[in-house]
Amino acid sequence: MNRKIVKVLGKRGRITIPYEIRVRNKIGYNDILSFEEKDKNTIIVRKEKLCGGCTPECFDEENSIPIEDFIDSLTPEQQRRATIYLNLLWAQKESASVGRT
Incomplete structure (x- = not known):
């Protein structure tokens, strides 16, 4: 070993x-x-x-880091993929809300 x-x-x-x-x-x-x-x-x-054993307290505001710090910690490739994903998600929600009006 x-x-x-x-x-x-x-x-x-x-x-x-x-x-x-x-x-x-x-x-x-x-x-x-x-x-x-x-x-x-x-x-x-x-x-x-x-x-390991997530509880709702794990997700409290005081236990989380700012989203900007998290994004800055990603590699450029991860940032690119996140940007594409979020843009697609946003576009889908926008087109769904346009269809309702």
């Missing part, structure tokens, strides 16, 4: 988690990973859950 796998960091700062490690740790598409810098040469990667 402690087999060492060496990977090269790409020019965009990306690296692929090896398939064997993803399978063994049940890491899949859209899973959330955190990175903790232990020291100069050690980075700990953890699979995370956004919310």
Whole structure:
């Protein structure tokens, strides 16, 4: 299990988690990973859950971050996809309300 796998960091700062490690740790598409810098040469990667036992209190105003901060935390590609999704959603609601008048 402690087999060492060496990977090269790409020019965009990306690296692929090896398939064997993803399978063994049940890491899949859209899973959330955190990175903790232990020291100069050690980075700990953890699979995370956004919310393990969510309760209504989890969604209180005081527990949430401003939407702008959340959007700023997204990658440019995620921001682009969110923009497209929200524009389509808004257009659908607008066309539905125009049909009712």
